[in-house]
Amino acid sequence: MDDQILIIDDDDLLPPQERQAGWKVMIVDDEPEVHRITKITLSKFEFDNKPIDFLHAYSAAEAKALLATTPDVALLLLDVVMEADHAGLEVVKFVRDELQNKMVRIVLRTGQPGQAPEDDVVTNYDINDYKDKTELTSQKLRTLLRASLRSYRDIRTLESNRQGLEKVIEASKGIFEQRALRQFVEGAQTQLSALLNLEESQIYDVKHLAYEVRDQVLEPLLSDEPVLRLSEAPAILRHAMSKETNVYDGNQMVLYCQNARHHLLFHIETTRPLNQMDTGLLSLFTENIIVALENIRLNEVIGDNQREIIYRIGELVETRSKESGLHVKRVALYTELFCQLLGMNEERCELIKRASPLHDIGKVGIPDAILHKPGKLTPEEWEIMKTHAQLGQDMLSGSDLALFQIGATIAGSHHEKWNGSGYPRGLSGDAIPLEGRIVALADVFDALGSDRCYKQAWPLDRVLELIEAERGQHFDPQLVTLMLANLDKFLDIREQHKDIYVGEH
Structure with a gap:
């Protein structure tokens, strides 16, 4: 056996999963003895309770290859003269210029200072x-x-x-783009997962739930979890509710968000404790979530106001026609159901539903003598009555609001017929806007089944017989198929919003 010292590191005896990752220090020197002595000298060295993990390269070429695949080297102990007089300096240029690694600390160690003046x-x-090898005693090293x-x-x-703040900014942007609560919650959960996966604080297998608080009950959002009574909820949720603030506890956290309309809790569990940077960034992100949630509330208030105004306008038109204002609500709900059955997204369904009560707004321009005439x-007079479609479109056209733009389309096309015999433009088939085709069927279905000043409600079987007969003539065949296949849903809407004939008998 030779006289070389055999060093056994305690960490080498631990199972791989229990060994703590250390600071990566790369020794680049063409003298094996320099590697051996450096490692012996620093064998028990620790900084911030973390040991040293040594990497070894014996030439500039080896160092470049290793550095290219190991971006998290903390310190480079670099010899100047190796396979060439300035090999070490070439490694410096490679690291800083080609790899663009500005974080690794580089210490030049040379035994020939004359070859590379300090x-x-x-x-x-x-x-x-810059160190002369002769001056690097054990203590100085x-x-x-x-x-x-x-x-x-x-x-x-x-x-x-810096990366965390960039992620907060990017995540907040994604949150602020949301306009509906469901999309907001989905976006918040997605951005939280992205935000927690920082390079220095990786959190894998993030599990999160979102709850809306309603009368001491926690209703899960976007999941099939059961409703929770607050008194039976996990302690961390109750703590957040009692303190009305974020709670961070080991590998769990609850983000607390509340405004005048919504009260949300985001419960997140991770596989390791959150560090100070995690909690700081999450607190900052929570502030942005609350601002975004307030934007959602304001959008909802605007939407509620728009919906109320549109319904009132629709009711005004129907009242002028001596028909119940519930007609416009039923048509709106039938329209929404059609949109859902066609697979439209939630936002599009809501927009068309809101615009549908405007379908007959042009009737305000029709003389009372014609509008209220009980007979044929x-x-x-019929030619004058037909002008209400174009009048309605003209009244709503030119607005920058998507709601009125769709309303104009519906008003101007809901009396067109699939076979081209409708008015005002005689459009046919797919040339008729889909919104107009939907409202056309919804309007006729409700009108036939309701009392009007000029008729009594038809029985259901007669209504369905006419709709089937008009498949491909008056109505879009696909929409007729959807209605008949889901008739119970349409009848539920009609039953829940029944009205009483208010005309003269």
Whole structure:
């Protein structure tokens, strides 16, 4: 056996999963003895309770290859003269210029200072220290490592915070783009998962639930979890509710968000404890979530006001026609159901539903003598009555609001017929806007089944017989098929919103 010292590191005896990851220090030197002595000297060294993980390269070429695949090297102890007189300096240029790695600390160690004068090297190369090998005693080497690793740690912390703030900004942008509560919650959960996966604070297998608080009951959003009574909820949720603030507890957290309309809790469980940077970024993100939630509330208030105004306008038109205002609500609900059956997204369904009560707004321009006539209209009167479709479209056209734009389309096309015999433009088939085709069937279905000043409600079987007969003539065949296949849903709407004939008998 030779006289070389055999060093057994305690960490080498631990199972791989229990060994703590250390600071990566790369020794680049063509003398094996330098590697051996450096490792022996620093074998028990720790900084911030983390050991050293040594990487070894014996030439500039080896160092470049290893550095290209190991971006998280903290310190590079680099010899200048190896396979060439300035091999070490080429490694410095490679790291800083090609790899664009500005964080790794680089200390040049040379036994031939005349080959690379200190002033020239420090001036022309992005290094952090320059040492003659003869001056690096054991104590000075430890001091050098502490200073270098402290600098690297602080730079990485600043970089992680910068990345975290960028993620908060990007995540907040995604949240602020949402206009409906469901999309808001989906977006918040997605962005929270992205935000927690920072390079320095990876959190894998993030599990999160979102709840809306209603009268001491927690209703899960976007999941099939059962409703929770607050008194039976996990302690961390009750704590957040009692303190009305975020709660961070080990590997769990609850984000608390409340405004005048919505009261939300985001419960997140991770596989490791949250660190200070995680909680700081999450607190900042929560502030943005609350602002975004307030935007959702304001959008909902605007939507509620728009819906109320539209219904009132529709009711005004129907009242002028001596028909119940519930007609417009039923047509709106039938329209929404059609949109859902056609697979439209929630936002589109809601927009068309809101616009549908405007379908007959042009009737405000029809003389009362014609509008209220109990008997059959003369050909001349019928021509005047038909103008209400174009009048309605003209009244709503030119608005920047999507609601009125769709309303204009519906008003101007809901009397067109699939076979081209409708009015005002005689459009046929798919040339008729889909919104108009939907409201056409919804309007006729409700009108036939309701009392009007000029008729009594038809029985259901007669209504269905006519609709089937008009498949491909008056009505879009696909819509007729959808209605008949889901008739119970349409009848439920009619039953829930029944009205009483208010005309003269």
